[in-house]
Amino acid sequence: MGANIGTSVTNTVVSLGQANDRREFRRAFAAATIHDMFNWLAVIVLLPLEVATGYLERVTDAIMSSGEWHQVEGGAPKQAFLQTITKPVTRMVVQLDKKVLEKLASGQINETDDVSLLKQCWRNGTRESCGYLLEQIPWSDSTLGLCLLVVSLLLLCGCLVALVKLLHSVLGGPIASLLRRIINVEPPWPYHLLTGWAAMALGCALTVLVQSSSVFTSALTPLAGLGVVSLERIYPLTLGANIGTTATGLLAALAAPPASLRYTLQIAFCHLLFNVTGILLFYPIPATRLPIPLAKALGNLTSRYRWFSILYLLMMFLLLPAAVFGLSAAGPWALAGVGIPVLLLVVVVGLVNLVQRKRPSLLPLKLRDWSFLPEWMHSLDPLDRVLSRLCCCCPASDGRRDAPVLGLIPNQSQMNILQPVSASSSVLTLNSTCGPEYHTMNGFENCAFGELPKKKKATNNNIVDQKDWDFGGTTTSL
Secondary structure, eight states, X not given: OHHHHHTTHHHHHHHGGGTTSHHHHHHHHHHHHHHHHHHHHHHHHHHHHHHHHOHXXXXXXXXXXXXXXXXXXXXXXXXXXXXXXXXXHHHXXXXXXXXXXXXXXXXXXXXXXXXXXXXXXXXXXEEEOOOOGGGGSOXXXXXXXXXXHHHHHHHHHHHHHHHHHHHHHHSOTHHHHHHHHHHTOOOOTTGGGGHHHHHHHHHHHHHHHHTOHHHHHHHHHHHHHTTSSOHHHHHHHHHHHHHHTHHHHHHXXXXXXXXXXXXXXXXXXXXXXXXXXXXXXXXXXXXGOTHHHHHHHHHHHHHHOTTHHHHHHHIIIIIHHHHHHHHHHHOHHHHHHHHHHHHHHHHHHHHHHHHHHHOGGGSOGGGGSSTTSOHHHHOSHXXXXXXXXXXXXXXXXXXXXXXXXXXXXXXXXXXXXXXXXXXXXXXXXXXXXXXXXXXTTTGGGGGGGSBOOOEEEEETTXXXXXXXXXXTTEEEEO
């Protein structure tokens, strides 16, 4: 479960490459975080279920008990499409001693023993060169590992920036319009019911081919930023990538010795069953596709406060996991004493927001918005002003240069983090073609994720209604 959450950090880092343009960044960040939202929601539901009932363990144990897995020959070949390209290069830089790794994993060697993980070649009792670069550098394993980490991160960031720039130059003009029409096409009923499942199968197949969900979803993020792929189409593709990435674990499990094959396969099946159960919870029924509105909300928030993307990375992938880990180490009572009130607070706030948006008349007048709270409790504007003063390179929110472009009024607070998008809000868009139900925080840009109002189209002597649908920011008439 933790690996599922951690693997989606790459998409979020990729989306930062489009931070210069608010509209592109809004779409790209939403497309990146839809993977995060699905994984977090699946963990929030399935982790307590697993602790209480052992659901994943029991089902996978029943699967393993249904066959004689110990008689299956291990050592199945691992088909690695990308490793065929990258392995010759990495072997020139570093080679690891797999026997030492196996002994460390099995407990035959302690971590405190003075043993090097780097491969050493011996012939007739004499050490000879293995032919890789790091062998020639007389540093410790820790120092060499840190240097490799820094170089790898620099290469990763450079490749991601180059990917965004390349897609910008290639997918422009008529090509982008053509791809948008092909990828986001909705066939007539009843075939459109199968479109999402077909996209899921495509995402699964491509991920099995490259054996990395991060590679596939990271390639989708810039496309979403450019408006080529809609968020509703990215969602099933991402779910398919989550299924496809389990193939790597299954292939690795098949390469285990026959004596331990049952246990390695059970872990791989746990990963598969976790993703399949998450899909059954959050995809078949449109009302349960909660990651989509959550990702849209994060995209809206990030387009207004671009520094929020860095805060999101630190919170979701560093501080929050560290806090949960610390509370878990303190004991189950400490985790329950802190975690349960926090979860209840989140649920209550979410329910109030839902009622504010759907049926505000059911709430007392004071609860129809969050204005009765201090500003720092329902808005990021105070923190934005503080960061603007601390960082001279960050323009203050009050003087937004793109306010005229987005249809916004300068010098006004445009975002309430607790306030839902509703017609009952006291702050409404003044210059938007989307209608009064959209918040000022988005201006007409909120149309990028919603349905535009109908407009009249003259055909000969008749006037018919025509709908405009926006796929990621560009309007296509159907």
